[in-house]
Amino acid sequence: xxxxxxxxxxxxxxxxxxxxxxxxxxxxxxxxxxxxxxxxxxxxxxxxxxxxxxxxxxxxxxxxxxxxxxxxxxxxxxxxxxxxxxxxxxxxxxxxxxxxxxxxxxxxxxxxxxxxxxxxxxxxxxxxxxxxxxxxxxxxx
Numbered sequence: 449x450x451x452x453x454x455x456x457x458x459x460x461x462x463x464x465x466x467x468x469x470x471x472x473x474x475x476x477x478x479x480x481x482x483x484x485x486x487x488x489x490x491x492x493x494x495x496x497x498x499x500x501x502x503x504x505x506x507x508x509x510x511x512x513x514x515x516x517x518x519x520x521x522x523x524x525x526x527x528x529x530x531x532x533x534x535x536x537x538x539x540x541x542x543x544x545x546x547x548x549x550x551x552x553x554x555x556x557x558x559x560x561x562x563x564x565x566x567x568x569x570x571x572x573x574x575x576x577x578x579x580x581x582x583x584x585x586x587x588x589x
Contacts, residue, residue, distance in 0.1 A: 460531050461487060461532050461534075462531060463529070464527070470525070474525055475525055476524040476525070481557075484532045488534040489564070496581070504569045509567065511567075512564065515562070519558065519559050532550050542576050543563060545564070
């Protein structure tokens with residue numbers, strides 16, 4: 449596993465809207481934006497050299513969503529190419545807070561604040577984020 453010691457300020461990931469992402473009105477179903485946010489956070493970890501299954505196997509930790517605040521601003525439609533972003537705005541011993549957006553070009557469609565908790569995979573109780581993972585996520589904002 450390759451690990452990056454360089455901080456990632458703002459991570460972006462392309463998202464194509466599939467038919468399955470849309471509702472009867474032809475726009476992205478509101479809950480699917482949470483899936484898009486999840487993909488960006490997962491790919492951010494991957495860019496740092498960390499696979500979530502390896503974090504469980506090697507360190508016994510999992511990341512879970514603790515809370516979500518989302519603002520839906522404009523609709524996205526089938527087959528559009530969007531960008532999902534993720535930026536750590538707070539890094540503590542056992543939690544991270546992400547500011548995230550879904551954009552289409554310069555238009556912000558959805559934005560959210562997502563609090564993530566790090567848990568012991570066996571006991572489901574809070575556990576410190578491994579230091580080699582936490583360091584690249586901690587930087588001045």
